[in-house]
Amino acid sequence: MSTAQQSSASRNAESVDPSPMSAAIGLAMAGAIGFALTGCGSSGGGDAPPSAPEEPLGPAISVQSVTILATTDSATALSITGTDDASGRNASSPNGTSHQTSFALGSQLPSDPGRTGRALHLGFDLDDGDSPHHLDCIINPPHDQVVDSDPVRFKARRHLVERSGLGASWDEIEAAMGVSHAEAVDALLAGLRQTHHQGAPYFLGEPILSWRERGRLSQQARDDLQDNINDWSRDLRRWWHQEMLLTPSPLTERLVLFWHGVWTSSLSGTPYPHLMYVQNQTLRQWGTVNFAELARRLPKDPAMILYLDSDSNVKGRPNENFARELLELFSLGEGQDYDEADIPEIARCFTGYGLDDHFNYRFKTSDHDDGEKTVFGQTGHFTGDDVIEMVLAKRRCAEYICEQLFDEFISGPRDNTLIGDMTDLLHPSYDLVPVLRMLFTSNAFTNTAGYGTRMKSPVELVIGTFRRVELDWSYDDSPWTILWRTGSCDQDIFYPPNVRGWPRGTDWVDAKNFLTRRKQAKHLGWYLENRLPPHLADGLQDLLLSINPVGSIDTRSLKFHYRTLLLDPAYQVN
Amino acid sequence: MLHDHSSCTRRDLLRLGAALGLGSVAAPLMGAPAGDAIPGGKDWDRSVILIELDGGNDGLNTIVPFEDDQYYNLRPRLAIPKNDVIQLTTTLGLNPLLQPLKSAWDDDDLCIAMGLGYSNSNRSHFRGIDIWNTGADSNEFLDTGWFGRLIHPASPPSDIVGDAVLLKRYGSNPAERSDVTSLAMSSPSEFVEQAEDLTTTTASTGKVCLDHLLTLQNQVANAVGSIDTALTNSSGVGTTFPDTTLGKQLHSVAEMMVSGLRFPLYKLSFNGFDTHSGQAGRHAELMTELAAALAAFRTEMRSQGLWDDVMVCTYSEFGRRVKENGSAGTDHGSGAPHLIMGGRINGGILGSEPDLSASSLDANRGDVPPTDDFRRLYATAARFLGFSNSEITSAFGGTSFSALGCL
Numbered sequence: 001m002s003t004a005q006q007s008s009a010s011r012n013a014e015s016v017d018p019s020p021m022s023a024a025i026g027l028a029m030a031g032a033i034g035f036a037l038t039g040c041g042s043s044g045g046g047d048a049p050p051s052a053p054e055e056p057l058g059p060a061i062s063v064q065s066v067t068i069l070a071t072t073d074s075a076t077a078l079s080i081t082g083t084d085d086a087s088g089r090n091a092s093s094p095n096g097t098s099h100q101t102s103f104a105l106g107s108q109l110p111s112d113p114g115r116t117g118r119a120l121h122l123g124f125d126l127d128d129g130d131s132p133h134h135l136d137c138i139i140n141p142p143h144d145q146v147v148d149s150d151p152v153r154f155k156a157r158r159h160l161v162e163r164s165g166l167g168a169s170w171d172e173i174e175a176a177m178g179v180s181h182a183e184a185v186d187a188l189l190a191g192l193r194q195t196h197h198q199g200a201p202y203f204l205g206e207p208i209l210s211w212r213e214r215g216r217l218s219q220q221a222r223d224d225l226q227d228n229i230n231d232w233s234r235d236l237r238r239w240w241h242q243e244m245l246l247t248p249s250p251l252t253e254r255l256v257l258f259w260h261g262v263w264t265s266s267l268s269g270t271p272y273p274h275l276m277y278v279q280n281q282t283l284r285q286w287g288t289v290n291f292a293e294l295a296r297r298l299p300k301d302p303a304m305i306l307y308l309d310s311d312s313n314v315k316g317r318p319n320e321n322f323a324r325e326l327l328e329l330f331s332l333g334e335g336q337d338y339d340e341a342d343i344p345e346i347a348r349c350f351t352g353y354g355l356d357d358h359f360n361y362r363f364k365t366s367d368h369d370d371g372e373k374t375v376f377g378q379t380g381h382f383t384g385d386d387v388i389e390m391v392l393a394k395r396r397c398a399e400y401i402c403e404q405l406f407d408e409f410i411s412g413p414r415d416n417t418l419i420g421d422m423t424d425l426l427h428p429s430y431d432l433v434p435v436l437r438m439l440f441t442s443n444a445f446t447n448t449a450g451y452g453t454r455m456k457s458p459v460e461l462v463i464g465t466f467r468r469v470e471l472d473w474s475y476d477d478s479p480w481t482i483l484w485r486t487g488s489c490d491q492d493i494f495y496p497p498n499v500r501g502w503p504r505g506t507d508w509v510d511a512k513n514f515l516t517r518r519k520q521a522k523h524l525g526w527y528l529e530n531r532l533p534p535h536l537a538d539g540l541q542d543l544l545l546s547i548n549p550v551g552s553i554d555t556r557s558l559k560f561h562y563r564t565l566l567l568d569p570a571y572q573v574n
Numbered sequence: 575m576l577h578d579h580s581s582c583t584r585r586d587l588l589r590l591g592a593a594l595g596l597g598s599v600a601a602p603l604m605g606a607p608a609g610d611a612i613p614g615g616k617d618w619d620r621s622v623i624l625i626e627l628d629g630g631n632d633g634l635n636t637i638v639p640f641e642d643d644q645y646y647n648l649r650p651r652l653a654i655p656k657n658d659v660i661q662l663t664t665t666l667g668l669n670p671l672l673q674p675l676k677s678a679w680d681d682d683d684l685c686i687a688m689g690l691g692y693s694n695s696n697r698s699h700f701r702g703i704d705i706w707n708t709g710a711d712s713n714e715f716l717d718t719g720w721f722g723r724l725i726h727p728a729s730p731p732s733d734i735v736g737d738a739v740l741l742k743r744y745g746s747n748p749a750e751r752s753d754v755t756s757l758a759m760s761s762p763s764e765f766v767e768q769a770e771d772l773t774t775t776t777a778s779t780g781k782v783c784l785d786h787l788l789t790l791q792n793q794v795a796n797a798v799g800s801i802d803t804a805l806t807n808s809s810g811v812g813t814t815f816p817d818t819t820l821g822k823q824l825h826s827v828a829e830m831m832v833s834g835l836r837f838p839l840y841k842l843s844f845n846g847f848d849t850h851s852g853q854a855g856r857h858a859e860l861m862t863e864l865a866a867a868l869a870a871f872r873t874e875m876r877s878q879g880l881w882d883d884v885m886v887c888t889y890s891e892f893g894r895r896v897k898e899n900g901s902a903g904t905d906h907g908s909g910a911p912h913l914i915m916g917g918r919i920n921g922g923i924l925g926s927e928p929d930l931s932a933s934s935l936d937a938n939r940g941d942v943p944p945t946d947d948f949r950r951l952y953a954t955a956a957r958f959l960g961f962s963n964s965e966i967t968s969a970f971g972g973t974s975f976s977a978l979g980c981l
Binding site for chain 2: 314317455500513569570572
């Protein structure tokens with residue numbers, strides 16, 4: 001029977017053993033892989049400006065040797081063969097009963113363009129005579145050495161991942177390290193998803209009853225249904241948090257959250273959470289692709305219709321709620337390129353945009369005011385659909401969306417030249433990907449002076465922390481506590497504070513939120529400090545902070561190091 | 575004298591006076607002729623409590639013009655029947671759900687200022703509340719709050735550990751101004767619990783967001799010790815407050831007032847007033863909550879001998895349209911009445927009755943026109959705190975607004 005040997009060298013290595021035969025053959029491997037690194041920092045150079053066609057690749061990380069410790073009680077010799085999957089180089093140890101085998105993998109692994117990251121993927125075949133056994137190993141070089149190999153590039157890539165996503169994890173940064181900035185941006189955009197990564201919420205199959213049908217239920221059944229709806233509403237929020245935690249495309253979820261904050265609706269006032277799920281999916285489907293398509297759909301979105309009273313906006317008795325916010329908050333900006341007199345006229349255009357008894361969109365001809373309206377100086381028998389096209393035709397609409405994107409992803413004083421260029425690109429197609437590419441490759445975005453100048457939203461603060469430290473959240477109740485954590489900092493997803501949506505910048509934080517954000521950072525420190533993957537110990541500050549800490553950082557232990565980094569005010573910004 | 579035994583401030587003297595049964599030491603303030611600096615200057619023992627009715631409160635269903643046929647014609651589903659109205663004058667009365675405030679009216683402690691607002695409204699919630707909080711004209715964009723500009727040059731004594739307390743905050747606030755300390759909190763006890771290990775910092779980064787955090791850190795760290803001491807030594811609040819959004823906020827104000835802490839301004843926020851549809855039920859809940867919380871606060875302040883030290887007033891970004899809409903609700907409007915309460919407030923109704931005539935509605939886009947500038951409410955609050963007219967004029971950029979006639 002073989003037993004594994006632990007080695008102190010294992011802290012930077014992870015072993016993945018996919019073989020179901022491991023137990024059968026009675027051979028276990030420790031992740032006892034020692035390695036040495038040379039050549040760090042040999043050829044990195046500065047971060048090239050985004051306009052450069054080709055950036056030099058980062059320096060190579062070389063592995064000179066790998067040591068495997070294994071014991072076996074088999075009588076026959078233990079044979080170990082190692083392969084670097086990327087390079088195809090082989091190395092083997094002499095057969096023998098020696099339980100420690102060290103073998104060379106070649107003097108240096110080049111920075112191979114085919115590699116996606118810096119980690120080495122190695123395979124070992126072990127044979128103790130009974131049964132062959134394969135062991136896959138991933139060797140992560142110490143993080144601080146990766147940072148030191150090219151600190152400028154590291155910070156630039158981290159900035160991109162952090163600002164475009166939900167907390168930059170080591171793997172995400174490392175993947176971006178191997179490619180140019182433009183390529184890294186392209187990879188982010190190519191990864192955008194029009195649907196969620198996980199399955200749909202479990203309750204979607206539950207039928208939606210009309211108010212009349214609910215009224216016919218017994219009191220007990222009505223109460224039970226309301227209890228269920230309350231649970232589903234909570235679980236819808238957990239579901240989105242889970243999506244944010246697990247998604248391979250955090251930029252997708254950032255955009256969904258962005259649109260949720262621009263074209264707001266709320267769970268409060270929706271009879272069934274199904275409706276907010278449908279809207280959330282519409283935001284994902286079109287908010288990652290084309291704004292015009294989104295703007296055409298949301299006026300007919302049931303949750304939106306309920307949130308802004310469109311269902312009761314009827315001929316002869318218009319309700320201005322949606323019309324006003326459409327212009328003021330969703331497409332043009334307060335008083336921009338419209339008059340107050342347009343509001344009641346646009347409300348008339350949208351009369352009849354209602355719901356059937358089961359909360360599906362229905363255009364109610366009898367409620368629609370088909371008379372002449374004057375909108376933006378034009379007169380005609382316009383419908384709401386016509387209004388959306390008239391709004392989209394305005395360059396100001398594209399400019400407004402670009403301003404919002406700038407504020408979301410860059411923040412600080414607006415760069416009107418950049419916003420103008422983005423607007424030219426967005427109007428009139430409203431395709432979002434080229435505009436996002438321009439934004440993420442702009443000097444305003446990449447400028448190192450911008451690092452650490454943007455306030456994290458509570459979602460980025462809390463969910464970002466889980467992602468930054470690669471916590472395996474499936475083993476705890478974090479999706480539930482995340483609701484409390486983000487809500488206490490005033491970002492309760494699906495419940496925006498008002499129709500203007502989430503704050504940005506310094507507006508996120510007053511004295512109360514300064515304290516609750518700090519409290520959450522402290523709690524996350526306590527909560528995560530015993531769950532931290534040890535391999536994050538090196539370079540932890542480079543991973544967690546965008547700029548130098550304000551206070552002193554305690555490096556006596558991983559626990560204190562982690563705790564003091566999270567509590568530092570610099571952790572609140574990115 | 576619950577804290578800071580080493581120095582005897584004016585506030586301590588006032589409280590001592592009250593304790594010895596000398597009556598109101600500040601009584602001369604009452605007689606101060608408008609236009610003069612108030613004798614003795616600012617009274618740091620006093621607090622203004624501003625309650626934001628977030629969303630735009632429907633003034634017509636708060637203070638009801640029960641003799642106006644137009645009101646009933648234009649609001650077939652929403653108008654409050656004349657017989658239900660708590661009649662205060664021959665034409666105006668309280669929403670029946672404000673019954674808990676009737677005793678304040680009877681005691682001459684409740685003033686209603688009619689038709690407050692500003693002209694040329696664009697009816698935006700956000701622009702509206704920004705105008706109210708900054709004290710700007712409708713075509714003027716200010717980035718400081720009216721109270722921030724008022725308090726900033728005033729240099730309060732050292733035992734005033736903050737210029738304002740914000741018990742709920744969305745967006746702008748009237749105390750906005752760098753170097754003015756506005757302490758946002760959910761409650762003073764939570765504030766102390768979360769801040770007790772906080773220390774001040776001398777760090778500065780030159781980055782706006784980070785420096786914002788460091789400023790807050792210093793403001794909180796500087797205040798927390800005094801708040802903690804005062805709360806620890808306080809006899810506590812004796813009245814049971816309703817367990818509602820506003821009830822909790824006013825309970826927090828009472829806790830601080832009773833503990834001897836003083837902040838010149840408390841700003842509270844109570845939301846849900848954007849009643850575009852199904853207004854009747856929702857507005858009834860809001861009125862009920864408002865009245866119950868205010869009544870509890872008044873009871874507590876009176877029993878603690880603090881009612882003369884406070885001026886409570888409501889404000890809101892706008893009133894609502896006179897004609898009800900198709901959803902049995904009301905859309906964004908303009909002028910509206912607001913409540914002013916306190917032991918030193920002279921009760922009554924000030925200003926004009928809402929003009930609901932067809933010609934007025936035509937001329938005012940269907941709204942109740944503002945008949946008094948909303949900044950007169952602030953001038954009243956500032957006078958209550960002892961600011962001179964010239965200080966008030968200065969806070970409003972040179973424009974003079976006179977206090978309402980309730981002081």
